[in-house]
Amino acid sequence: MQMERALPHALINVRHPALARLAVVLIAAALAALPFALASVGTAWVRITNLAILYVLLSLGLNIVVGFAGLLDLGYIAFYAVGAYTYALLASPHFGLHLPFWVILPIGALVACFFGVLLGTPTLKLRGDYLAIVTLGFGEIVRIFLNNLSLPVNITNGAMGIARIDPFRFGSFSFATTQTVGGFTFSGPIKYYYLLLVVLLMVIVVNLRLQDSRIGRAWEAIREDEVAARAMGINTRNMKLLAFAMGASFGGIAGGMFSAIQGFISPESFVLVESVNILAMVVLGGMGNIFGVILGALLLSFVPEVLRYTVGPVQKAIFGRTLIDPEVIRMLLFGITLVAMMLFRPAGILPSALRKRELEGADRR
């Protein structure tokens, strides 16, 4: 009976379990060694990697809303902002509060979740372009509130932002200080890297399990055909709100970590172009495909950084001098890359490739 292969557990069904285990060990070792390799090139690269992981977290959160449930959200950065400000306000000299991070992160997730429902409720009947416009407005409203909530009562400190935000601390162990353990030097960014990796792993597992469940299927049904989904007994209102809430809470967690890692946040970090950027990561990678989305986020985070460090020297090597401002040409190349990707792979880099293979496998039997 081919029943087993018929199940959509594409990622868990591995033909060679021993090889798979070896691959997992190798990947884990590579990920563990990565920050040291990067640190030898420059600490900036560890920070860039950390930021890239935050973008992966955000993309995975947005993927629930856009990729699974098919709800086009152009204001996703608002939830990142909500999480970031929740952390900043509860762990900085601004209010004199210094709660531990494991208390604040869940609070941040809950607050973001609340905002997710707040956005979801009035937009339940909207789809596509209309939903995009409303969510875009929502993102801007949140940013403008953050920018102006300094008067009459100073809550967010306005455009000045909030500084001296606490790093993550576990008793006397701080994620911000450099420590040497057994000959290895663990700088702040490296410690955060490992923490981010753990959080990322958890988020990936949660996403994979959600996708391959009754809930995930209901989301996909709504994405495919909302009327049919309702006729099949799916409470589309609750399921959409759930998608908004889940996506938002991932954004909230990522925001809290961003706050702690940067130590300073201001409304400038949460502008519309960030929402667009995250959406581009999701679309470029392959909407609805978790590993595609991860790849998309990593690419769009790293490519501009790599270009930043290479465009200038390459020009010098070829022409002997810098002809065009590296910053200009960087964005040009980035834009061309995006356009080319969308032309040649309109469904994303990994357009549910695993599923495709699964389907082909089914044909051959």
Place this chain on the structure above:
Amino acid sequence: MSGDDLLVASGVTKRFGGVQALSDVSFTIRHGEIYGLIGPNGAGKTSLFNVLTGIYPADAGTFTFAGQSLAGRKPHEVAACGIARTFQNIRLFANLSALENVMIGRHVRTHATVFGAVFRTARTRAEERAIAQRGYQLLEYVGVERRANHLARHLAYGDQRRLEIARALATEPRLLALDEPAAGMNATETAGLRALLERIRADGTTILLIEHDMKLVMSLCDRVLVLDYGRKIAEGPAASVQKDEKVIAAYLGGDIALDLGAHAT
């Protein structure tokens, strides 16, 4: 209502702006029958389906299903009550596999929450297995199990129709409402469909059938309701409805029918 009645419609009325889609339609579907719903194009058949399944609210009148009023119920609640439907222009989840389509039909009869899904509790895992198993059985039941892992949109037309029926059956309906299931099918496929519908009825599910294929309707349906311009013009056993003058008039056009009548006398 008697104990035999599964669905009672009384005075169902629906207007869309100036168009009277349904006026004062009343009928009764009994347990275990195949009940036909026919009428010329635009007679209000699909509107009746949409009001019945909660997609549109009725302006007046009510549906009573197995003793419960369906008034004000949303589509997903109607599905939970035990009415499942298919659509005139097939509405499958096109980019999901055939099996996943049917598995989604199990949604309303299963309970896994986010917590269960994320932590893969023993109960959730057992439920997932049962969902997949039932899904596969239903694909076998309608005869598209060999396409289980194909995307719904890659299925042949006839298979898509069958898959839609399997998906509807996955919700464990007591009344299966089919909107032109034989549309676009050739004679062989229609014969297969007839066998399937008879089997579904024999297995205890009542069927409400909109269909234009008169041969199919006349050979399959126990009773038939005829709509024209949103009004009920005839109801009864297929054979007697077929001879009804008003029905002939509706289908052939009033004048011709009157002419025919004049010639006959």
